[in-house]
Amino acid sequence: MTDSHLIAYFSEILPQGQILTAAADLEFYGKDVCKQFSAHPSLVLTPSTPQQVADILKICSLHKIAVVPSGGRTGYSAGATATQGEVILSLTKMTRVLEVNAIDQTITVEAGVTTETVRQKAAEHGLYYGVDFTSKGSSHIGGNIATNAGGIRVIRYGNTRDWVLGLVVALPNGELLRCNGKLFKNQTGYDFKSLFIGSEGTLGVIVEATLKLCRPPRESRLCLCGAKDPSVALEVLTSLRKQFTVNVFEYFERSGLELVTAHSSLVDPFKEAHPCYLLIEIEAPHAEERQRFEELLSSFLETGVISDAVLSESSKHSQDLMSLRELIGEMANKHHVPHKNDISVPVPEIPAFLHDLRELFTKKYPQYPSIIFGHVGDGNLHVNVLKPESMEAGAFFKQCETIDQDLFTIVAAAQGSISAEHGVGLLKKPLLHLSRTPEEIDLMRAVKQVFDPAGILNPGKIF
Amino acid sequence: MTDSHLIAYFSEILPQGQILTAAADLEFYGKDVCKQFSAHPSLVLTPSTPQQVADILKICSLHKIAVVPSGGRTGYSAGATATQGEVILSLTKMTRVLEVNAIDQTITVEAGVTTETVRQKAAEHGLYYGVDFTSKGSSHIGGNIATNAGGIRVIRYGNTRDWVLGLVVALPNGELLRCNGKLFKNQTGYDFKSLFIGSEGTLGVIVEATLKLCRPPRESRLCLCGAKDPSVALEVLTSLRKQFTVNVFEYFERSGLELVTAHSSLVDPFKEAHPCYLLIEIEAPHAEERQRFEELLSSFLETGVISDAVLSESSKHSQDLMSLRELIGEMANKHHVPHKNDISVPVPEIPAFLHDLRELFTKKYPQYPSIIFGHVGDGNLHVNVLKPESMEAGAFFKQCETIDQDLFTIVAAAQGSISAEHGVGLLKKPLLHLSRTPEEIDLMRAVKQVFDPAGILNPGKIF
Numbered sequence: 001m002t003d004s005h006l007i008a009y010f011s012e013i014l015p016q017g018q019i020l021t022a023a024a025d026l027e028f029y030g031k032d033v034c035k036q037f038s039a040h041p042s043l044v045l046t047p048s049t050p051q052q053v054a055d056i057l058k059i060c061s062l063h064k065i066a067v068v069p070s071g072g073r074t075g076y077s078a079g080a081t082a083t084q085g086e087v088i089l090s091l092t093k094m095t096r097v098l099e100v101n102a103i104d105q106t107i108t109v110e111a112g113v114t115t116e117t118v119r120q121k122a123a124e125h126g127l128y129y130g131v132d133f134t135s136k137g138s139s140h141i142g143g144n145i146a147t148n149a150g151g152i153r154v155i156r157y158g159n160t161r162d163w164v165l166g167l168v169v170a171l172p173n174g175e176l177l178r179c180n181g182k183l184f185k186n187q188t189g190y191d192f193k194s195l196f197i198g199s200e201g202t203l204g205v206i207v208e209a210t211l212k213l214c215r216p217p218r219e220s221r222l223c224l225c226g227a228k229d230p231s232v233a234l235e236v237l238t239s240l241r242k243q244f245t246v247n248v249f250e251y252f253e254r255s256g257l258e259l260v261t262a263h264s265s266l267v268d269p270f271k272e273a274h275p276c277y278l279l280i281e282i283e284a285p286h287a288e289e290r291q292r293f294e295e296l297l298s299s300f301l302e303t304g305v306i307s308d309a310v311l312s313e314s315s316k317h318s319q320d321l322m323s324l325r326e327l328i329g330e331m332a333n334k335h336h337v338p339h340k341n342d343i344s345v346p347v348p349e350i351p352a353f354l355h356d357l358r359e360l361f362t363k364k365y366p367q368y369p370s371i372i373f374g375h376v377g378d379g380n381l382h383v384n385v386l387k388p389e390s391m392e393a394g395a396f397f398k399q400c401e402t403i404d405q406d407l408f409t410i411v412a413a414a415q416g417s418i419s420a421e422h423g424v425g426l427l428k429k430p431l432l433h434l435s436r437t438p439e440e441i442d443l444m445r446a447v448k449q450v451f452d453p454a455g456i457l458n459p460g461k462i463f
Numbered sequence: 464m465t466d467s468h469l470i471a472y473f474s475e476i477l478p479q480g481q482i483l484t485a486a487a488d489l490e491f492y493g494k495d496v497c498k499q500f501s502a503h504p505s506l507v508l509t510p511s512t513p514q515q516v517a518d519i520l521k522i523c524s525l526h527k528i529a530v531v532p533s534g535g536r537t538g539y540s541a542g543a544t545a546t547q548g549e550v551i552l553s554l555t556k557m558t559r560v561l562e563v564n565a566i567d568q569t570i571t572v573e574a575g576v577t578t579e580t581v582r583q584k585a586a587e588h589g590l591y592y593g594v595d596f597t598s599k600g601s602s603h604i605g606g607n608i609a610t611n612a613g614g615i616r617v618i619r620y621g622n623t624r625d626w627v628l629g630l631v632v633a634l635p636n637g638e639l640l641r642c643n644g645k646l647f648k649n650q651t652g653y654d655f656k657s658l659f660i661g662s663e664g665t666l667g668v669i670v671e672a673t674l675k676l677c678r679p680p681r682e683s684r685l686c687l688c689g690a691k692d693p694s695v696a697l698e699v700l701t702s703l704r705k706q707f708t709v710n711v712f713e714y715f716e717r718s719g720l721e722l723v724t725a726h727s728s729l730v731d732p733f734k735e736a737h738p739c740y741l742l743i744e745i746e747a748p749h750a751e752e753r754q755r756f757e758e759l760l761s762s763f764l765e766t767g768v769i770s771d772a773v774l775s776e777s778s779k780h781s782q783d784l785m786s787l788r789e790l791i792g793e794m795a796n797k798h799h800v801p802h803k804n805d806i807s808v809p810v811p812e813i814p815a816f817l818h819d820l821r822e823l824f825t826k827k828y829p830q831y832p833s834i835i836f837g838h839v840g841d842g843n844l845h846v847n848v849l850k851p852e853s854m855e856a857g858a859f860f861k862q863c864e865t866i867d868q869d870l871f872t873i874v875a876a877a878q879g880s881i882s883a884e885h886g887v888g889l890l891k892k893p894l895l896h897l898s899r900t901p902e903e904i905d906l907m908r909a910v911k912q913v914f915d916p917a918g919i920l921n922p923g924k925i926f
Binding site for chain 1: 565644653657884900903
């Protein structure tokens with residue numbers, strides 16, 4: 001189909017300014033942050049109402065036009081990348097905050113509202129939205145829901161799935177499906193809302209969401225611990241959880257700390273270098289809890305479970321300690337060419353898994369620097385392999401395919417997932433069979449056929 | 464198909480003692496607590512392993528034998544009732560607790576384990592399972608998941624859906640589908656686990672579940688308030704939530720309190736009769752919180768928001784106050800013939816909704832006593848209409864169909880649900896169109912077709 005045909009179809013629905021064809025727009029909207037695929041959309045549509053989205057999908061179904069739904073394009077797995085002339089459907093103009101309700105503690109927004117805006121609007125009403133991650137300033141709520149975004153406070157607040165109360169979804173047949181509205185209890189047949197969450201734009205296009213909010217976090221206490229070995233992580237976590245509400249439980253290695261301190265004003269808060277670090281935040285609104293936390297840390301130090309500990313002394317200090325962990329991914333992107341994996345295993349498997357991972361990189365691939373860090377309290381680790389400076393990118397990424405095979409053999413042995421929070425998109429599609437059985441993938445295809453019989457929605461993504 | 468043919472098929476899979484045909488067994492296993500349908504199963508199968516369940520389903524698919532999955536039979540909507548010669552597949556022999564893990568705070572059980580057993584096993588490991596309701600001693604976890612059971616602490620701990628980490632589900636094709644295992648983060652394609660939750664045994668048979676557990680509730684403070692009018696409920700709720708973690712926020716009317724005190728040793732704790740009551744529990748582990756709670760209650764009393772308040776003085780006292788609310792449903796069943804509805808509306812709609820409901824019963828149906836109570840903090844109300852003593856049951860239930868039409872018109876106007884936590888089953892099937900659109904019901908049929916192409920699983924339930 002020629003571009004002029006496409007433009008004619010969509011001009012029936014959208015004013016001219018909402019159909020973008022300039023090369024810069026195609027490049028900008030054509031992909032997410034995954035750099036392993038090139039953007040080749042045919043054009044970019046920027047509808048501003050739910051009905052326009054539905055009408056676009058109806059036209060696309062009728063003429064078998066492939067559509068890539070696109071949010072803040074902060075994804076790592078090329079879920080929002082158009083590689084073969086698809087039409088990009090960007091939700092970027094759908095930014096209305098429709099309601100913040102302090103009575104039922106909900107917010108209703110259009111899909112193009114950023115995660116940060118949701119958090120800010122909640123805060124303006126004395127409320128809190130629990131999903132928090134580095135790219136919150138640009139990521140869209142619609143994309144968060146489509147990929148079930150996680151982040152740094154999942155151990156306390158869960159994934160995006162846990163915050164979605166209701167959705168409005170545009171279906172390929174041009175209908176707007178209203179799922180659940182604002183009901184906290186509604187047991188009337190299949191919960192399609194849950195099916196759309198995490199479906200990466202392959203079943204419908206989320207145009208509006210009602211999210212749960214909650215009371216803001218109470219005063220907390222943050223601590224960075226240095227440790228000899230990741231094997232202590234679970235002992236620390238289990239002891240903490242027995243008596244505290246844990247807000248953050250993160251892990252990184254010396255290499256991560258060195259990366260961040262080398263490229264920022266942040267400094268290593270310890271006198272000595274430690275092989276690995278645990279970043280812990282607990283809820284502690286009362287002096288009694290802060291006291292007990294310090295006592296527990298002291299006992300960890302005395303028994304050698306941890307080697308050193310720094311308790312934050314101010315909110316600025318907390319932010320600095322937090323940034324030592326939070327900036328690792330960003331610094332790897334900025335100062336290196338990383339190959340990223342985002343995997344998860346059952347939490348009890350973490351020590352053995354980290355041990356096997358370290359063995360793999362130290363013994364079999366010593367020439368490739370690796371940065372391992374992540375949300376260890378959720379069983380979720382980010383594994384970054386860095387391109388050696390002397391190596392060609394092509395050869396490096398080729399080599400990473402071999403490394404991944406070894407890595408994912410270890411993941412599979414631990415009953416883990418090939419993608420914890422980054423989704424499958426195009427990037428992880430060849431690996432899906434490691435996390436899901438052929439029978440499950442067949443069921444996914446059949447369910448997609450129900451919602452998207454013409455196969456127009458994000459074709460080729462996930463499976 | 465004759466019963467002897469059926470027995471021959473299943474004798475290949477189950478030993479003789481696990482195929483029940485006695486009239487008493489057919490009657491006992493043939494239905495749940497909904498009394499509006501009679502039990503007519505052809506026989507009862509009681510498999511003891513996941514593989515047996517899968518094998519049974521395969522045989523049923525092959526020979527188009529309708530199967531009704533059955534748990535603790537505590538449901539109110541005839542979701543587990545066999546009315547037309549179906550085979551009952553009871554999970555009653557699948558009662559193994561497979562693992563309690565204090566590291567990742569999970570429990571893995573077979574589907575026939577009771578809710579109470581899960582709660583007890585969790586407690587033995589210093590952990591807590593947040594779903595709590597009156598029938599927990601006999602209800603099965605499998606049934607809880609199949610109906611997304613709610614209960615009395617949803618405002619704090621959510622519905623069953625929020626506690627399910629992984630499932631093993633037997634499919635009609637004889638496969639065992641493992642959904643998610645023990646992963647807290649796993650973004651690899653469609654989340655079928657969420658689709659099975661609440662599907663009332665129409666897509667697959669849940670045979671095993673891994674549930675999340677949490678730290679036990681901290682010390683709490685319980686209070687029963689008397690009020691003039693339900694319109695104050697939201698003001699009280701919103702004020703409470705601003706500064707406390709609310710564990711329980713329940714509503715009942717004078718008629719509910721009179722029903723319970725008339726038929727139990729419990730007494731009205733107030734000197735005066737109040738038109739309605741709010742039962743509140745907040746988390747208050749520190750004296751400071753208890754102090755603030757008392758101050759807030761005092762201010763409600765001073766400003767006339769509430770008319771009176773009783774703070775519990777002991778755990779026995781708490782239980783008594785709680786029982787004034789918890790026993791209402793049971794006493795209605797025991798001492799009357801009730802017609803029950805379990806509806807929900809968005810929380811902000813509660814006052815107007817309760818007003819309209821009261822008007823309906825007072826003005827249009829004054830001859831029918833009604834008991835209205837429920838989880839008002841979740842927008843969920845139980846509406847019991849009681850059969851007048853002088854009336855025939857048949858005529859009463861016939862009349863209730865007319866009352867329901869009026870009731871559900873009010874529910875629909877408030878964007879509410881015809882079934883908040885009791886499910887649809889057979890009982891609410893004729894009303895499903897009031898909560899879900901024809902398009903949604905068509906999608907449900909199509910999704911069922913994917914998982915159950917022979918249509919053997921709980922046919923005729925939900926839609």
